[in-house]
Amino acid sequence: MTPESTTNGAAGAPRPRVNVDEYLILNKYAVDEENPHIRLAELPDRAAVERLARVCPAGLYRVDEDGVPQFDYAGCLECGTCRIVAEGGAVASWRYPGPTMGIEYRYG
Amino acid sequence: MADFDAIVVGSGCAGPAAALELARAGKSVLVVERGTFAGAKNVSGGRLYTHALRALLPDAAASAPLERRIVRERVSMLSGDSATTLDVTDETMRDERHESWSVLRARFDPWLAEQAEAAGAEYITGIAVDSLLTDGSRVTGVRAGDDEITADVVLLCDGVNSLLAPAAVGAARPRPDQVAVGVKQVVALPEQVISDRAGCPDGEGMAWLFVGDATHGRVGGGFCYTNRDTISVGIVATVSDLMDSGDVVTQLLDDFTHHPAVAPILRGGQVVEHSGHLVAEGGYDAMPPLVGDGVLLAGESAFMCLNAGYTVRGMDLALAAGQQAGRSAAVALAAGDTSAAGLAGYRAALEDSFVLRDLRTLRRFPHFMESTPRMFRDYPGLARDVMRELFVVDGTPMRRPSKAIGQIVRRAGYLGLAKDLVKGVRAL
Numbered sequence: 001m002t003p004e005s006t007t008n009g010a011a012g013a014p015r016p017r018v019n020v021d022e023y024l025i026l027n028k029y030a031v032d033e034e035n036p037h038i039r040l041a042e043l044p045d046r047a048a049v050e051r052l053a054r055v056c057p058a059g060l061y062r063v064d065e066d067g068v069p070q071f072d073y074a075g076c077l078e079c080g081t082c083r084i085v086a087e088g089g090a091v092a093s094w095r096y097p098g099p100t101m102g103i104e105y106r107y108g
Numbered sequence: 109m110a111d112f113d114a115i116v117v118g119s120g121c122a123g124p125a126a127a128l129e130l131a132r133a134g135k136s137v138l139v140v141e142r143g144t145f146a147g148a149k150n151v152s153g154g155r156l157y158t159h160a161l162r163a164l165l166p167d168a169a170a171s172a173p174l175e176r177r178i179v180r181e182r183v184s185m186l187s188g189d190s191a192t193t194l195d196v197t198d199e200t201m202r203d204e205r206h207e208s209w210s211v212l213r214a215r216f217d218p219w220l221a222e223q224a225e226a227a228g229a230e231y232i233t234g235i236a237v238d239s240l241l242t243d244g245s246r247v248t249g250v251r252a253g254d255d256e257i258t259a260d261v262v263l264l265c266d267g268v269n270s271l272l273a274p275a276a277v278g279a280a281r282p283r284p285d286q287v288a289v290g291v292k293q294v295v296a297l298p299e300q301v302i303s304d305r306a307g308c309p310d311g312e313g314m315a316w317l318f319v320g321d322a323t324h325g326r327v328g329g330g331f332c333y334t335n336r337d338t339i340s341v342g343i344v345a346t347v348s349d350l351m352d353s354g355d356v357v358t359q360l361l362d363d364f365t366h367h368p369a370v371a372p373i374l375r376g377g378q379v380v381e382h383s384g385h386l387v388a389e390g391g392y393d394a395m396p397p398l399v400g401d402g403v404l405l406a407g408e409s410a411f412m413c414l415n416a417g418y419t420v421r422g423m424d425l426a427l428a429a430g431q432q433a434g435r436s437a438a439v440a441l442a443a444g445d446t447s448a449a450g451l452a453g454y455r456a457a458l459e460d461s462f463v464l465r466d467l468r469t470l471r472r473f474p475h476f477m478e479s480t481p482r483m484f485r486d487y488p489g490l491a492r493d494v495m496r497e498l499f500v501v502d503g504t505p506m507r508r509p510s511k512a513i514g515q516i517v518r519r520a521g522y523l524g525l526a527k528d529l530v531k532g533v534r535a536l
Contacts, residue, residue, distance in 0.1 A: 016359035023293065023382035051351040057291035057384030059358045077384035078149060080269035081289045084282055084386065085351055095271065096142060099253070100234045104148045107294040107338065107381045108213030 013050050013063035020059035024075040031074045032101040038082065039092045040071045048090035055081045078103055112138045113441050114434075115250055115259040116229075117237045117272065119146035120217060121423045122407030122430030123265035124224035125164050129434025131228035135441055138259070139221070139229055140252060142236035147217025150267075151292065151385035152423060153331050153340065155315050156211045160427035162204075165223055173219050174209035175335035176313030177202070180306060183418055184369060185488035186321040186330075191369035192491040210313055210333040210340070211423070212294070237266070240275050246401040246447070247276055261437045261446040262403045265430055268386045270409035277405065279396030285348035285478060286390030286411075288328060291361045292342030295377035299337045305373045306334045317418060320488030322364050324355050327477055327484055330364045331420070332373065339374060341365055344387055344420075346478060388413040388422070392471035398458070399451045406433040412463060414470055416536070417477065425463050432457050476535035480528050482520075490520050 040049075049069040052061035058077045062070040069090075076097070083094040096102070114130050116123045119141035130137040143149040155178060162169040179201045184193040200206055225231050241249035241256055249258035264272050268287070273279035299310060306314040313334030322330030328345035343361050350357060364370060388394065388411040395411045398404065406412070407426035414421045436454035440446045458464045477483065497512045517525065 014354075014356045016356040016362075018359050018362035020358045020382070023379055026380060027382055054353065054356050055289050055347055055351050057289055057357055057361075058382075059356075077151075077382075078269075079151075079289065079384035079386045081287075081347060081384070081386055083269065084284055084287055084347060087281065096236060096269075099142060099236050100144050102149075104144060105151060105214045105381065105383060107215075107340075108147055108151050108154075108217070108383065 013067070014053040016059065018059075021075070024058060027075075028104045028106055029074065030101050030104065032097055035098060036073045037097040037102070038071075038073045038076065038094050040069065041090050041092045044069050044090035048086055051085055052082050052090060055085055057081065076102065110249065110258040110260050112136045112257065112259040114138075114261045114263060114437055115140060115257060116263045116265055117250065118264070118266035118407075118409070119143075119221050119231070119233070120150050120213075120265060120267060120407060121220065121426035122433070123263070124220045124229070125427045125430030126263045126265060126406060126434035126437070127224040127229035128164065128227050129431050130438050131224065133435070133438035133442075135438050137229045138257065139224065139231045140235055140237050140250060141221075141231070141233045144234045145218055146221035146231075146233065147214045150213040150217055151290070151383045152211065152213055153290070153292070153333060153342065153420060154211045154213065154423065155208050155333055155420075156216070157208045157421060157424040159205060159207075160424035160431075164427055164431050168223055173215045174211050176210050176308070176311060178208045178210060178315045178333075179312045180308055180314040182314060182316040184316065184318045185491050186318055186367060186369060187488040187492040188321060189368050190492040192488065192495055193369075208315070210315070210335050212335055212338070212340070237272065240272055240403075242275065247403040260402065260441055261451070263433055263437060264403060264405045264409045265407050265426075266409050268388050268408040268411075270405070273396055273405060273409055276403045277397040277400040282388070282390065282394065282411070283348070284351060285346065286388070286394040288344045288346045288387040288389045289350065289357055290342055290344040290385045290387050291357055292340055292383045292385070293361070293365065293379045294335075294381040294383070295339045295341060295374050296337060296380045297339060297374075297377040301376075302334050302337065302339060308334070317420075318364070318370075319417070319484060321367070323360055323484065324363070325481075325485035326350055326353055326355060326360075327481065329417075330370070332370065338380065339377065341370065341374060346389065349478070387415070389415050389474055391474040392464075392467040395467070398455050399448050401448045402446050404433045404437060404451055404454055406430045412467065414466055415477075416470055416473060425466075428461060429458060429463050432461065432463070470536070472535040476531055480531065482524065482528060486520060490516060
């Protein structure tokens, strides 16, 4: 295991080398553009967002170069890991996407 | 008078099993599934131990759309670029009673739902249950969009993220140490190529589990199941351990699929899906109450999942528990008492079945894994070093194997090793 294979250091924001978006575009989604089913807190704790960045299997949580938390619900796999880690904290609210919206697994 | 005798929330494994039994008992039952079809939201590793499917559907089980019968078991310890592997083939894996099959849920779950429908269950898909209707502590139905549908009993088979279980039975949101995050990719390859790489005949395949550097030594592991014309490959990592680590789960997966022990079986394949799922790993002690007034829980909503390290199970527990939930609900309906007391037969029946017996047998195992990081961090390297001692021949005079291996094991500490061994055996 090399240091750069994980993050740029335990203290820094997680920066995986893998580009998960290349995988997410293979999935089938019906994105509910008007209604985010997961809402990030307005001023989330940066360390909390870094935690979410480590555990989200879709890599939807990021802390950008300027230390600003980023989140995009569109690629959500609906696993609920962020709910377990941060609901009521950095994750202000978590629910399932509306009927027929969100991911549609073709293999599962 | 309620709209239905029973409403089942969720069409995975537990839901259709419950609906099937209720329909067989002549009860009116409605299954509500939020996906556009049964299985659209469902993910598993996945391997199904089919004993529970045959118990539910003795005649139809053989025609279930499963992928490959598993006839080869592999367990590998990964350390750096190395792998130390146990590879088991055994004719008993073809014994119908012992069979397990690789499975893709978007193919299997619609078939299972069809079986419940054929038995008389009503289905609505593409509708999410937003909340439960209650009368005091009693669950009396479901609210879905603008519709309110009532029933004498509601069965929550809505998965590991049941947003209804807290209101139904006071279930707490699971803690990060009680769940693991799974991330999986499905990789397409020609059927013949998969057979050849797994060393199995067409129609049969391999289950391969990994510990150690599959998760960079974190608590968890990797898996690889051969399907008919795809391979499911992924990792599972305990959330509490991962969230404060220096690792990122998506990078762990990418490193795993590129590991020299894993990459060859996937070579030339196309990733066709990337999925995620929360795994209920807390075991028996993390389970919520299974019964409330007018409500039952079965499957992952009730944390019915077993990880013994070398086997991982959930779907057979869900099928059996769902079947029992349907039976017990039908009995309670016939007796006219679907209160928690009237439904108590469900828990009692599960206590007698493999479902709660196996969960209780392994109740100390989740804590053992979590409290023994050496299992994931140190022992795979130890195994690698011992194997190097045995297999490397380069013309330097060899040391007595017993002495050389003794030195390697001593480095890890006899005492710690012995303690972990005793702890592990006790936990099992």
